[in-house]
Amino acid sequence: MRELATTYVQALPGLDTHSLMAGLDGVTLRFLPMGDRDGAYDPEHHVILINSGVRPSRQRFTLAHEISHALLLGNDDLLSDLHDAYEGDRLEGVIETLCNVGAAAILMPDTLIADLISRFGPSGRTLAELARRADVSASSALYALAERTEAPVIYAVCALSRAGAEEREPDEDGMVAPTSTKVLTVRASSAAPGVKYSLRPGTPIPDSHPIAAALETNFPISQESYVPFRSGRKMPAYLDAFPERQAVMVSFALPVAPASAPKKEED
């Protein structure tokens, strides 16, 4: 699916709504109120329907998702492999997941991510830039960026949430409506492949941590710091905390373990 989507996006003239449709011959796009549904692809009538009632960045993700449905339906090999391996609800679920993978690959092409990493490093700032440029939610950007990061980095989106509100329904970015008692917590996190540590959603950020200062001052902070694991363990890491829209986009660069002999005793 990712290859299909990547090949598709490479042939497009751009990533705006009109350009995104340019690779689908004879398929039209319609915006209309659709109640609870985000969108649909109707292969019989060659039309993609998008719910006009949801916010624009969600419409955009839905468009890329429905384009992925069309790409999948046009690929007999992949389609028959899926029908051989799954059936019923499980098949439907796998197809939906694959179309989200396709959507992420369409909106956040490898070239865009590679360009941002080469300019700003695997950092909190890159995460913020990616979400802004691709016009996707911070958590969508987080997963796509983590997957394509080679260095040992843990990314996180941190935001204020109501104390004890973990069971409440968060929105797409994992935010909950601010109320009087607010705690800065990890809303979403993902690490580069090969990193064996993870930061669980809901992990509180201590008031004394630089991430809290970045949120309070609205200034980016880069410095030696630590990963505030829920267990209380503080793992040393180089922090980049980039405040953006009432949240902080965070990267923790973990120290690279020495590949050779153990360090000699200092004189």
Ligand SMILES: [Zn+2]
């Ligand atoms: Zn779908």
